[in-house]
Amino acid sequence: GSKLRSKVSTFGKKVWKIGADSPRKVIHGAKVGAALTLVSLFYYLRPLYNGFGSSAMWAVMTVVVVFEYTVGGCLYKGINRAIATLSAGGLAVGIDWVASKSGESWEPVILSASVFLLASAATFSRFLPTVKARFDYGVTIFILTFSLVAVSGYRVEELINLAVQRIATIAIGIAIALSICILVYPVWSGQELHLLVSRNMEKLADSLEGCVEDYFMKSEITDAKESSATRSEGYKCVLNSKASEDSQANLARWEPAHGRFGFRHPWKQYLKVAAALRNCAYCVEALHGCINSEAKAPECMKKHLRDACMKLSSDSSKVLKELSSSIKLMKRSKSIDALVGEMKNAVHELQNAFASLPNHLTQTTASSPIESTEGKKNSNISIADGVALMEAMPLMTIASLLIEISARIQGVV
Amino acid sequence: GSKLRSKVSTFGKKVWKIGADSPRKVIHGAKVGAALTLVSLFYYLRPLYNGFGSSAMWAVMTVVVVFEYTVGGCLYKGINRAIATLSAGGLAVGIDWVASKSGESWEPVILSASVFLLASAATFSRFLPTVKARFDYGVTIFILTFSLVAVSGYRVEELINLAVQRIATIAIGIAIALSICILVYPVWSGQELHLLVSRNMEKLADSLEGCVEDYFMKSEITDAKESSATRSEGYKCVLNSKASEDSQANLARWEPAHGRFGFRHPWKQYLKVAAALRNCAYCVEALHGCINSEAKAPECMKKHLRDACMKLSSDSSKVLKELSSSIKLMKRSKSIDALVGEMKNAVHELQNAFASLPNHLTQTTASSPIESTEGKKNSNISIADGVALMEAMPLMTIASLLIEISARIQGVV
Numbered sequence: 001g002s003k004l005r006s007k008v009s010t011f012g013k014k015v016w017k018i019g020a021d022s023p024r025k026v027i028h029g030a031k032v033g034a035a036l037t038l039v040s041l042f043y044y045l046r047p048l049y050n051g052f053g054s055s056a057m058w059a060v061m062t063v064v065v066v067f068e069y070t071v072g073g074c075l076y077k078g079i080n081r082a083i084a085t086l087s088a089g090g091l092a093v094g095i096d097w098v099a100s101k102s103g104e105s106w107e108p109v110i111l112s113a114s115v116f117l118l119a120s121a122a123t124f125s126r127f128l129p130t131v132k133a134r135f136d137y138g139v140t141i142f143i144l145t146f147s148l149v150a151v152s153g154y155r156v157e158e159l160i161n162l163a164v165q166r167i168a169t170i171a172i173g174i175a176i177a178l179s180i181c182i183l184v185y186p187v188w189s190g191q192e193l194h195l196l197v198s199r200n201m202e203k204l205a206d207s208l209e210g211c212v213e214d215y216f217m218k219s220e221i222t223d224a225k226e227s228s229a230t231r232s233e234g235y236k237c238v239l240n241s242k243a244s245e246d247s248q249a250n251l252a253r254w255e256p257a258h259g260r261f262g263f264r265h266p267w268k269q270y271l272k273v274a275a276a277l278r279n280c281a282y283c284v285e286a287l288h289g290c291i292n293s294e295a296k297a298p299e300c301m302k303k304h305l306r307d308a309c310m311k312l313s314s315d316s317s318k319v320l321k322e323l324s325s326s327i328k329l330m331k332r333s334k335s336i337d338a339l340v341g342e343m344k345n346a347v348h349e350l351q352n353a354f355a356s357l358p359n360h361l362t363q364t365t366a367s368s369p370i371e372s373t374e375g376k377k378n379s380n381i382s383i384a385d386g387v388a389l390m391e392a393m394p395l396m397t398i399a400s401l402l403i404e405i406s407a408r409i410q411g412v413v
Numbered sequence: 414g415s416k417l418r419s420k421v422s423t424f425g426k427k428v429w430k431i432g433a434d435s436p437r438k439v440i441h442g443a444k445v446g447a448a449l450t451l452v453s454l455f456y457y458l459r460p461l462y463n464g465f466g467s468s469a470m471w472a473v474m475t476v477v478v479v480f481e482y483t484v485g486g487c488l489y490k491g492i493n494r495a496i497a498t499l500s501a502g503g504l505a506v507g508i509d510w511v512a513s514k515s516g517e518s519w520e521p522v523i524l525s526a527s528v529f530l531l532a533s534a535a536t537f538s539r540f541l542p543t544v545k546a547r548f549d550y551g552v553t554i555f556i557l558t559f560s561l562v563a564v565s566g567y568r569v570e571e572l573i574n575l576a577v578q579r580i581a582t583i584a585i586g587i588a589i590a591l592s593i594c595i596l597v598y599p600v601w602s603g604q605e606l607h608l609l610v611s612r613n614m615e616k617l618a619d620s621l622e623g624c625v626e627d628y629f630m631k632s633e634i635t636d637a638k639e640s641s642a643t644r645s646e647g648y649k650c651v652l653n654s655k656a657s658e659d660s661q662a663n664l665a666r667w668e669p670a671h672g673r674f675g676f677r678h679p680w681k682q683y684l685k686v687a688a689a690l691r692n693c694a695y696c697v698e699a700l701h702g703c704i705n706s707e708a709k710a711p712e713c714m715k716k717h718l719r720d721a722c723m724k725l726s727s728d729s730s731k732v733l734k735e736l737s738s739s740i741k742l743m744k745r746s747k748s749i750d751a752l753v754g755e756m757k758n759a760v761h762e763l764q765n766a767f768a769s770l771p772n773h774l775t776q777t778t779a780s781s782p783i784e785s786t787e788g789k790k791n792s793n794i795s796i797a798d799g800v801a802l803m804e805a806m807p808l809m810t811i812a813s814l815l816i817e818i819s820a821r822i823q824g825v826v
Contacts, residue, residue, distance in 0.1 A: 022540075029532075029535075030533050033531075034529065036528055036529070037529040037532075040524075040525065040564040060561055061557060064553065064556050112453065115446070115449055117446065119442075119450075123441060123442040123446070127431060127435075140478070147449050147453060151473060239695075242655075242656070
């Protein structure tokens with residue numbers, strides 16, 4: 001009894017938390033409810049349907065199936081559904097007509113053969129990458145409509161009558177779903193993608209800085225570790241966001257111009273930026289791994305390289321943050337060139353610090369009793385800084401790439 | 414004219430290539446066609462339906478919507494559809510009954526309110542992670558069925574009659590879809606996942622070995638670069654396979670026992686192995702990045718560390734390959750312990766090589782005219798090897814993790 005109750009209450013708290021964290025999801029639920037109520041009232045109040053109104057059914061079904069969280073998703077499904085229904089219906093009526101002309105005994109053969117062939121071909125076409133990305137839903141509806149019309153209809157005249165009625169119903173369903181989706185608190189895929197990319201960039205900047213800071217400060221302050229640990233884990237979001245970015249970019253393509261985004265906004269550029277970011281995140285992940293490894297570098301070496309490393313990481317993260325805000329505001333940042341220059345300086349400083357390290361290192365090696373451990377330590381410290389250096393290279397490539405891209409975005413908007 | 418024709422012919426070639434590469438996809442297309450033909454013949458040959466047979470429609474629709482590429486997907490959708498239809502239908506009939514008892518004027522209010530509330534709640538529930546992963550499709554069908562039944566039905570007795578007929582139709586549709594999906598060349602999600610993980614492991618092993626070999630051999634043989642470049646890119650598949658692994662594991666859970674997989678096969682273990690592999694792949698990516706960076710290490714250092722590095726990378730990749738084949742065969746490998754031991758030895762050898770490097774390095778530094786470049790080179794070589802060492806650490810963790818897991822898999826199968 002009490003066990004169940006506590007389970008239910010934790011579940012309730014979880015649900016409440018999701019709702020409180022993102023009120024848009026609750027609003028989405030209410031939007032779907034409103035659309036469905038509207039469409040059912042529409043058919044409930046005018047008793048158009050005969051018996052178990054197949055028309056009303058199609059409107060309800062369309063609303064349920066087409067209504068998606070984002071405007072892009074809704075448009076994608078609506079447009080796909082409309083095109084697929086029209087083309088499949090037309091084709092099926094045509095084949096029905098041919099079949100009806102060819103005599104009683106051939107009719108079932110022609111109909112079944114056409115259903116088999118078209119369904120097979122359409123299903124196979126879903127494996128083509130372009131079709132998969134843009135028309136997956138449309139193909140399903142095509143198969144469905146075609147088989148329904150081809151199988152259910154005997155007489156062509158009756159079919160055409162019904163088709164007109166059904167198309168009108170589906171159009172009403174799509175119109176209701178789209179208008180509620182677009183007019184009431186719309187969620188734009190494009191904007192989601194935009195925010196996701198700039199947020200990821202910020203997270204990456206934070207985690208890069210936090211990670212290096214963590215490493216060099218750990219010996220001094222250990223209390224603040226907890227908070228900065230969560231901060232430096234931010235790059236993990238960047239690693240795992242590929243799938244959602246791809247789908248958002250796919251859906252964003254269907255959206256009309258809205259807000260500061262034009263109709264042919266270069267959504268693919270976002271994917272490129274995101275891929276570059278992910279590349280960066282791999283490096284941060286590697287850096288993170290070797291910073292958290294057990295082997296420790298000697299304090300004196302750490303001190304020697306600390307300032308240069310910290311400067312490089314903070315400069316890099318400044319560049320990323322500036323880029324993130326320039327993406328957010330969609331204009332070319334003026335200070336970005338200066339920041340990139342500063343980052344390059346920091347790279348040189350770090351290289352100089354390395355250049356003076358061998359002297360340092362020789363001293364330590366001489367004074368160290370066990371050579372083997374020293375060798376390990378040496379390798380470890382040069383890993384940490386080496387990775388920082390190596391990481392600066394993709395960072396620099398990315399920086400120039402991003403400048404290019406932000407210029408392009410600015411050119412388009 | 415000729416431009417269009419060449420476009421069509423390249424498209425045709427692309428389609429042909431997909432078909433030839435994976436005949437299972439073509440077979441899947443034929444399976445869907447066969448199922449649809451079967452279900453339509455079923456209804457075509459017995460003129461059960463009245464006029465525009467709404468029953469036949471439901472069977473066709475069920476087949477189209479439920480039929481998926483893998484058995485897991487098909488079962489997931491079929492079971493979801495069945496449960497959702499039954500529960501939503503029952504609930505809707507109940508609410509209809511209550512509404513019909515409460516008088517003419519209250520009936521539409523109760524019905525619309527219940528549609529609004531249930532649709533909103535169900536839509537919102539799709540955002541809960543558990544529901545999303547396992548019952549997403551079921552929730553859609555629940556909303557659909559509930560609104561259809563609640564809106565379309567006036568009299569409860571009629572409704573129950575219709576419900577029985579419709580449930581029978583949907584059951585026939587699901588039965589046809591499932592039996593063709595399972596009996597004719599089935600594609601099991603579980604097996605796909607199994608193959609994917611072991612193939613990824615092999616690819617990672619290849620690319621780790623290929624990458625290091627590439628680096629140390631490049632100066633000697635440059636002709637073979639092309640072929641090994643594609644080989645060492647294999648880790649990229651590992652990086653991007655998270656989404657498909659997750660969905661396969663999700664679907665595999667619905668599948669009954671088949672082949673060498675039991676009913677409660679530990680699919681989550683595969684995800685853990687895959688996550689560990691991805692961790693490894695991040696390191697390989699970082700290694701790859703710094704090997705392909707412009708800065709070159711001096712030849713003498715390369716030579717000094719070559720043997721140890723090559724040995725470590727080949728040992729590591731041997732461990733991965735052994736694990737991959739032990740996963741493939743689903744039994745604990747006998748030689749894995751020996752191989753892991755060898756890998757550990759290789760790590761020690763590399764550490765020793767590092768330990769003797771400082772002497773080496775001091776000599777070179779002394780003889781080098783420009784200290785700054787030397788410092789850079791120094792950092793570069795210790796990156797390459799440092800990363801190899803650092804990489805060995807997650808490799809070792811992973812190795813022990815994998816031994817654990819392969820033992821568990823063996824325990825279950």
